[in-house]
Amino acid sequence: MPDLFDKFQPLIDQYEGLMASGMRDPFHLKMEKILSPTRAVVDGREIILVGTYNYMGMTFDPDVIAAGQKALEEFGSGTTGSRVLNGTYQGHAECEAALRDFYDMDHAMVFSTGYQANLGLMSAMAGRGEYIVLDADSHASIYDGCAMGNADIVRFKHNSVEDLAKRLKRIPEDAGKLVVLEGVYSMVGDIAPLKEMVAVAKEAGAMVVVDEAHAMGFFGENGRGVFEAAGVEDQVDFVVGTFSKSVGTVGGFVVSNHPKFDVLRFVCRPYVYTASLPPAVVACAATSIRKLMHAHDKRAHLWAASRKMHAELRAAGFTLGTAEAESAIIAVKMPDQERSAKMWAALIDEGVYVNMVPPQATPGLHLLRCSLCAEHSDAEVDEIIARFKRAAAAAGLPLST
């Protein structure tokens, strides 16, 4: 009898091979306690967190926690319904109002996750005979949204303005087109040349989406994202984002100035056919978003910490994903899967958590990804660097000097 699991055997073998070498399992780590946005307890030991998306350190903000507790008590633990039925509470409306204010845009729509926001937008906005033009390194949620819809999907080379222009030229002029970009690409932490790309897209008559998941909170004067920093706010038709990173809870959203935007509430299936976010979550999100509008000191500190971390890792001889710190993500390149896992485990032994990127996510690359938090002190960054050096020695990782 065929076992439907047989197709996963190569993956099972690979994983078991890794574990058989006596290595600590990088994919099933358990955080026993969370002490702060930058500290946790694992196996009874305190570690520094350098692999979260808690960029702005909002998860323990007293105002955010208080808002969540109040909503939990007053509105209960869950909504038990879809946004379009019984699942839109006062808190969801307030959360959308906070997003409209944060982005200074006319419309905002809150989804249950960022993944669902992308699924909904991609599958609904472009239909049969229309085109979605996306960067080859787009996030899985963008690809999955494309696969769910009926549009023709065209990829361009990662961050290549020239390739984007070439592909747009080949699409029939009268066909509807949606160009999908990300502010920060999360695998190596590089940013998109949005000024040039948006200009090329607009010249071809395309609508433009920018996913600012890894940029919200600290790019641009108001923390709106790379599109704000690049000065193309009036050219971008949709911004997608998430509450699971800088905002510090869970949820996703799309904001736009398009006058017909609200029809998406009826046609985005991942918005309609799932339960809305719990009241405590939207209350935390709304409070956090409003505080992020004025978080100028935190933004400045996060940038300083990211630049320091990048410069010192590079000086120590690590090979990094970008020549300079372009965002709060600093990806350290490893020569192969085995040494990547060794280095990851050595870092845990030193008391540092980073993300080991599963190889399926970045074909051909083995990355240990660090992401900084506005709550990482200068002394903590120094300590992280010292531990990286010791871990490299323990793992036998060659450094270039």
Added chain:
Amino acid sequence: MSLSKDTVLPRLIEIIEPFNKKGIALSADTSFARDLELDSLTVMDLVAEIEDEYDIILPVNMLPDLETIGDVAGAVAEIKNK
């Protein structure tokens, strides 16, 4: 000038040859996944080369239906003649 699957095929095989790491004989029946064993990154490079050669778009969503070199030749001719 209208293209047919047969007129596209010889040039298409020339374009694919550099991707033929296993050095097998290429024909209309050669399968990309089974015979050439191309990974997803290589497929992307190959698709880009074919698109540039014919100045067309081969949408990503069409790729799962293009199993063999002959399928691609047919698709190129069809898109070109549209």
